[in-house]
Amino acid sequence: MRDGYSDAEGRGMTTPVPSNDDVFAHFHDVHVDRDNLEHYRALMTGRLVINRCDDCGHWIYPHRPLCPACLSWSVSPREVGGEGRVYMYTLLHQSRDPNKPLTEPMGLAAIELAEQAGLRYLSRVVGCAGEALFHGMPVRLTWTTEADGRRWPAFAPVGEG
Numbered sequence: 001m002r003d004g005y006s007d008a009e010g011r012g013m014t015t016p017v018p019s020n021d022d023v024f025a026h027f028h029d030v031h032v033d034r035d036n037l038e039h040y041r042a043l044m045t046g047r048l049v050i051n052r053c054d055d056c057g058h059w060i061y062p063h064r065p066l067c068p069a070c071l072s073w074s075v076s077p078r079e080v081g082g083e084g085r086v087y088m089y090t091l092l093h094q095s096r097d098p099n100k101p102l103t104e105p106m107g108l109a110a111i112e113l114a115e116q117a118g119l120r121y122l123s124r125v126v127g128c129a130g131e132a133l134f135h136g137m138p139v140r141l142t143w144t145t146e147a148d149g150r151r152w153p154a155f156a157p158v159g160e161g
């Protein structure tokens with residue numbers, strides 16, 4: 001974990017790990033702290049990582065240093081598989097940048113990840129018209145590049161959108 005991320009087969013050292021300074025510079029406008037540092041470090045290498053309890057296996061999100069299930073302080077960042085379902089969503093019609101008005105509403109959702117009931121990651125939904133979104137829609141992790149060039153996790157409908 002400190003020298004390089006392993007891939008799914010555990011071969012390791014596939015991607016250099018950004019330094020703490022790299023993470024703080026890349027996410028200069030985000031409140032990065034000790035509880036979410038590994039999450040943001042992983043985003044820089046295209047991985048979605050969430051803390052998981054080492055003692056009972058409970059996934060912990062929003063980012064916290066303490067397991068809410070067994071009160072263990074032993075938690076470690078783990079990569080999630082990226083499968084999930086839309087638990088709830090909203091359609092954002094107003095752009096934050098007045099110079100780049102939205103041409104269609106942006107779908108924002110709480111994605112219930114397959115790893116655990118109630119583990120809901122807040123994310124954009126892409127590859128899907130707003131009116132086509134529905135509760136329980138199966139989605140899969142993908143990545144989207146914002147106007148500032150940063151890549152962020154997003155979710156897209158599984159199969160034909």
Ligand SMILES: [Zn+2]
Nearest residue numbers: 053056067070
């Ligand atoms: Zn626990």
